[in-house]
Amino acid sequence: MLKGLSRLGLLEWLDTDPGKFYFRLIPAVLLFFAxxxxxxxxxxxxxxxxxxxxxxxxxxxxxxxxxxxxKPYQEWLAARLPWTRGEIEYLFIINAGIYLLLEVICERFSLSQMRAVGKAFRFVIPGHVLTSLFFLGLEATGRWEGQLNDRLMKREARVFEMLLPAAALLFVYGSIRKQMKNYFVVGMIFLGIGLVRLQEDIFKQKSRWPILLLILGSLLMVSATRYSAIKMAVARMARRGE
Structure with missing residues (x-):
């Protein structure tokens, strides 16, 4: 078997460029889907x-x-978007966008199993996005701590600190419309992580911050449980404004 794999060049790919092996999986994906x-x-x-x-x-x-x-994928990203530095977390966020597109395509079909496949793609989206934002934030904070006088690095670290809880909130509210429990659970986990990171930096030594978190959490739970009523009320207000 090893000789066969060697003849196909698979073992060499795994040593020199594992990405080629994963490229070869794409035709197999299309074949099984077909x-x-x-x-x-x-x-x-x-x-x-x-x-x-x-x-x-x-x-x-x-x-x-x-x-x-x-590596070529990372180099392409670094060349096209230099501010990403070719970090793989951005590539996983791109993958999340691909999964979202695949979900939309699957939901276009009336076939029950194909629609279930769309839900499988939807399931991994929050983890890809929020985990990537979390690690990007850690890396940005690490770079800033190495050069505390660099304002650009400080700004980058602060952006990721605020972006993580904001994105987590979007997934929490998205879970209501999509009826996806994992959106809610993953969103709440990373919302907590994001708020802790904010407490450690931006809101450090500010006593009002825990009280604000308590109020924010209460409002979030109330709005989540009464989402339909709030949506209808907003729609009525919009119609009256017209």
Whole structure:
């Protein structure tokens, strides 16, 4: 088996450029999706349900592998957007955008299993975005602590400190519309992490901050439980304004 893999160049890729291996997974992803879709179209759900999970796993493996190990991908990002420094966290955020696009495409189908695949792609989006923002914030803070007099690095660190809880709040409220518990759970976890980071830096030694957090948390819970009523009230106010 090792000889066969060596002839295909797989072992060499894993040593020199693992990204090529993940690129080779993309045709396999398309093949499994095509077979699963064809089977479900032909009303053979008991057969198609075996192909969809393989396609989804290969999709996650291919995109995550490319983001994490493919150097040309990182170099392309650094060349196009120098401020990203080619950091892989930005690539995982791009992957989250790809998963969102795949979710939208899957939901266009009336097939139940294909729509379930869309939910699988949707499931990983908050983790990709919020985890990446968290690590980008840590890296920015580390660079700033190494050069405390650099205002640009300070500004970058502060932006990520504020961006993490803001993005987490978006996922918390997005969980209401999408009815996705993982959006709410992941959002609340990173909201807490983001608020702690704000407390450690921007709001350090400010006694009013814990009280503000308590009020903010209470308002968040109330608004989340009464989302539909608030939405209808806002819609009525908008109609009256017209």
């Amino acid at each position: 077979m699963a879709l064809a089977l479900e179209w032909r009303h053979l759900p008991n057969d198609s349900r075996y192909f969809y999970p393989i396609a989804v796993v290969f999709t996650f493996a291919a995109l995550s592998g490319l983001a994490g190990t493919h």
